[in-house]
Amino acid sequence: MPYVTVKMLEGRTDDQKRALVEKVTAAVVETVNAPAENVVVFIEEMPKNHYGIAGKLFSDL
Numbered sequence: 001m002p003y004v005t006v007k008m009l010e011g012r013t014d015d016q017k018r019a020l021v022e023k024v025t026a027a028v029v030e031t032v033n034a035p036a037e038n039v040v041v042f043i044e045e046m047p048k049n050h051y052g053i054a055g056k057l058f059s060d061l
Contacts, residue, residue: 001038002028009058010045017043 004024012020025039048059 001040002032002034003040003042004028005042005044007044007046009048009051011048012045 006020006024020043021041024041025036028034028039029036049057051058053061
């Protein structure tokens with residue numbers, strides 16, 4: 001049973017997340033020949049003030 005974790009900054013719509021889960025699932029099915037019903041996709045959203053780049057919080061950019 002493949003498990004895929006996608007980490008991204010918060011702010012995507014539910015429709016965007018649905019599309020992401022659908023396409024990630026399809027890619028796993030195609031690549032490793034796993035049945036779609038066995039593919040689990042986790043979306044971990046990070047608050048923008050919990051992520052930094054170039055020495056600054058992403059929420060400050």
